Amino acid sequence: MIEQLIKDRRKEFEAAVEWLKHELAAIRTGRANPDMVSDIIVDYMGTPLHIKELAAISTPEPRSIAIQPWDKGALAAIEKAIRESTLQLAPVVDGTAVRLTVPPLTEERRKEYLKIVSTKVEEARIRVRQIREDILKKVQAAVKEKSVREDEGHRAKDQLQKAVDEFNRALEDVAGKKEKELMTV
Numbered sequence: 001m002i003e004q005l006i007k008d009r010r011k012e013f014e015a016a017v018e019w020l021k022h023e024l025a026a027i028r029t030g031r032a033n034p035d036m037v038s039d040i041i042v043d044y045m046g047t048p049l050h051i052k053e054l055a056a057i058s059t060p061e062p063r064s065i066a067i068q069p070w071d072k073g074a075l076a077a078i079e080k081a082i083r084e085s086t087l088q089l090a091p092v093v094d095g096t097a098v099r100l101t102v103p104p105l106t107e108e109r110r111k112e113y114l115k116i117v118s119t120k121v122e123e124a125r126i127r128v129r130q131i132r133e134d135i136l137k138k139v140q141a142a143v144k145e146k147s148v149r150e151d152e153g154h155r156a157k158d159q160l161q162k163a164v165d166e167f168n169r170a171l172e173d174v175a176g177k178k179e180k181e182l183m184t185v
Contacts, residue, residue: 005135006160012131013167020124020171024178027113031181032059032102037067042081044074051078055098065100072096105182113182121175125168132164 025035055069143153
């Protein structure tokens with residue numbers, strides 16, 4: 001029963017890792033990446049939409065992003081949304097597309113991004129801990145109700161800790177890759 005509980009909640013642990021990957025993908029590294037702009041909200045005809053819902057996003061060169069809307073009427077709205085975003089990029093409307101040039105990062109900006117990475121990793125760890133605590137409460141309740149023997153409860157706690165350690169390592173791996181990316185000039 002306890003092993004099944006851990007197995008059932010495994011998807012939530014994996015979701016925390018995926019959330020971190022998604023969050024870190026939006027952090028600028030000096031290289032162009034479609035994820036940098038894909039989730040920017042655009043007010044298009046009174047409806048808030050993500051850029052990825054309005055346009056094709058590509059990286060024709062390592063330091064540039066091309067956003068080609070399916071409806072040319074969205075060009076101005078996309079340009080405005082990018083200007084108002086926290087990316088600090090200057091969009092240029094080029095006929096049928098919006099082009100962005102990603103400048104190299106300054107040392108100061110790299111350090112700021114590293115702090116953001118640390119914050120996001122901590123948020124993911126908190127998610128993992130919350131799941132662990134929820135499972136532990138259920139294990140303790142089962143032991144208290146005597147539906148599970150005490151030794152099984154201890155074994156379940158050990159299994160749970162192994163799973164938590166595994167996912168914490170995965171979080172560290174994701175963060176390490178992003179930090180290395182940020183520090184590469």
